[in-house]
Amino acid sequence: MDDLIDDSGPAPRRNEAEYTVSEISGAVKRTLEDSFGRIRVRGEIGRIFRARSGHLYYDIKDDRNVLACTTWKGQISQLSVEPEEGMEVIVTGKLSGFGAQSKYNLNVDAMEVAGAGALMAMLEKRRLALAAEGLFEPSRKRPIPFLPGVIGVITSPQGAVIRDILHRLRERFPRHVLIWPVAVQGKASAPEIANAIRGFNALTLDGAIPRPDLLIVARGGGSIEDLWGFNEEIVVRAAADSAIPLISAVGHETDTTLIDHAADRRAPTPTAAAEMAVPMRLDLMAHVDGLGMRQMRAARALVAARGQRLTDLSRGLPRPEALLASARQRLDLATDRLPAALRARTDRARVALSRMEGRITPAALTGAVAERRRRLAEISMRLAQALPRAQAAKRRDLDRWATALRFAPLLRQVRQGETRLQALASRFVTTATTRQTRARDRLEALDRMRVSLGYERTLERGFAVIRAGDEIVTDAATARNKPTLRIEFAGKQTVDVATGESRAKPRAKQTPPDQGKLF
Incomplete structure (x- = not known):
């Protein structure tokens, strides 16, 4: 039977078409692109690799399968969030094949976080990582200046936020304000905000642009996606490294971002940040007026207490009549005895002059007179020098006491006493001059009498x-x-x-x- 079968003839021809490898790869690529086109895929980001060329390669996976994804260098800036491993996202792109490795992948040009729960989970993970580095420690926070001279505001130049801040500062205490315009939403917001914080800190104290004493980072309310730029690590690190005290005023009172933890103070709203920045001028004026009134009351109480003390001490002093009674009596006795004493003194002087008449020579008399005149001139000069100093010292003491006590009647009495003192000084000078003249005239008369009575x-x-x-x-x-x-x-x-x-x-x-x- 086997001998009847002839196997030496040509093999039978098949009906399947033959393709090259490139044809198969191209066909698969066209099929994928035509069948799926532009699609949205939800999954968790796995391995991430950034090539030297700038292209981004990563995986999107679920519990059973993995989808390779590619984002070209020029598409990365269009992503709303930066991909991180473990983040649950929804990516949008075009499915295509890569025949060189017999693979297919998704070219992603848009990415968003899959739900608020995933964002909050990622936010909590980032917060714990930054807190572990000590960026949120209370010891790092600086006190807010009481009255800053220059305030730097980092926010969008459009919108109601900057107007509210300027209006509230103008109402409370007008200050010089520097505005650094930034984007407060989107991919570009985080680097612009971080650059603005570092830019204000880079200003010098004596530069053309004054360095702010306080920074305010402000934005209005919004969703968690709108406020995501203030949760970026670059912004948090810039706020923590700022040498200038910083107030975070992002969103409404219920909104919390990571910059709130790194800032020195958190304000629930931008308007509240302006209220924290400066005190109320009217309140300060009222406080100063209150301190002034307290000072006046204290001064009046002190003057009253000193006056009462002076009155109490004056009661212990004897009456002026009692103090002067003995002196007045001695003066009366001396007055009664004065004529007889003068006559006796004159007689004794006449006798002594008669005894010394023969022994007194003109030369000795002239020397004695010269010596007396020299001593009188020396004493007069010392008196003239000491009297103004004593008057000036007394006047300074009286002025100091009168000013300290703020006692106007006492000051008038001091001025009157000073006038009387000057009048007495003038009378003293006149009296001294008169007595000197009289003594000189008397001496000359005695000298003439001596000469006329001489032998x-x-x-x-x-x-x-x-x-x-x-x-x-x-x-x-x-x-x-x-x-x-x-x-x-x-x-x-x-x-x-x-x-x-x-x-x-x-x-x-x-x-x-x-x-x-x-x-």
């Missing part, structure tokens, strides 16, 4: 003085007992009786009396 005038009338040594001879018996006599005539001419020698004594040079000066 020299008697000699000029033809008389002579006979001396035996230092003794004056007044009778003939004494003259007979002396071996030698000296006769003095007018003009200081002397004759020695024994020798007959005559000589003239040189007369002392008369010098004009020194008048001296009182001041």
Whole structure:
């Protein structure tokens, strides 16, 4: 049977078509692109790889399968969120094949987080990671200045937020405001906000643009997706590293973002941030007025207490009449005794002058007068120098006490006393000058009397003085007992009786009396 079958002929031809590998790959790619086109896929992001060229490769997976995804370099900026491993997202793109590796993938050009729950989970994960680094520690937070000179505001230049902040600052306490415009929503918001915070911190204190004393990062309310830029890590790190105190005013009171934890203060609304930034000017003025009133009341109470104390002390002083009674009595007794004392003193002085008349010489008298005048001039000069200083010191003490007590009547009494003191000083100077003149005139009169009563005038009338040594001879018996006599005539001419020698004594040079000066 087997021999009847001939296998040596050509093989039978098949009906299947033959394709090359490239044809099959192209057909599969066209089929995928035509059948699916642009699709949306929900899944969890797995492995992520960024090539040196800038392209992004990652996987979207569920509990059973994995879909390779690609986002080209030029498409990355269009994504609303940056892909992170473990994030549940909805990606939109075009399904295509890659024949070189017999794979198919999804070219993603749009990405969004799959639901608020996933966003909140990712937000909590990021918050815990940043908190573990210590970026939210209370010790890092700086106090807000009481009254900043310059306030930097980071927000959108359009919208009601900036108008509300400026309006509230103008109402409370106008300050100089610098605005750094940024995008507060979308992909570009996070880097712009971070750059604005770092830019304000880079300003110098003495530069052309003043460095702010306080920063406010503000935005109105919105969904979690709208506020997502303030949850980005770059913004949180910039806020934590800011050397300038920062107030976060993002969203409404119920909205919480990660920048709120890193900021030095969190405001529930942008308007509340302006209220935190500056105090109320009217409240400060009222507080200052209250302090002024308290100061006035305290000063008045102090003056009243000192016045009462002065009154109490004055009650313990004796009456002026009692203090002056003994002195007045002694003055009356002295007044009664004064005429007799003056007459007795004059008699004693006349007797003493008579005794000293023969021993007083013009030279000695002139020297004594000069010495008295010199002493009087010295005392007068010292008095003139000390009196203004004493008056000035007394005036300063009285002014200081009058100013401290704010006692107007006492100040007027001080001024009146100062006037009386100046009048007494003038009277004292006049009296001293008058007494000096009187003393000088009296001295000159006594000197003239001495000269007129001296024996020299008697000699000029033809008389002579006979001396035996230092003794004056007044009778003939004494003259007979002396071996030698000296006769003095007018003009200081002397004759020695024994020798007959005559000589003239040189007369002392008369010098004009020194008048001296009182001041």
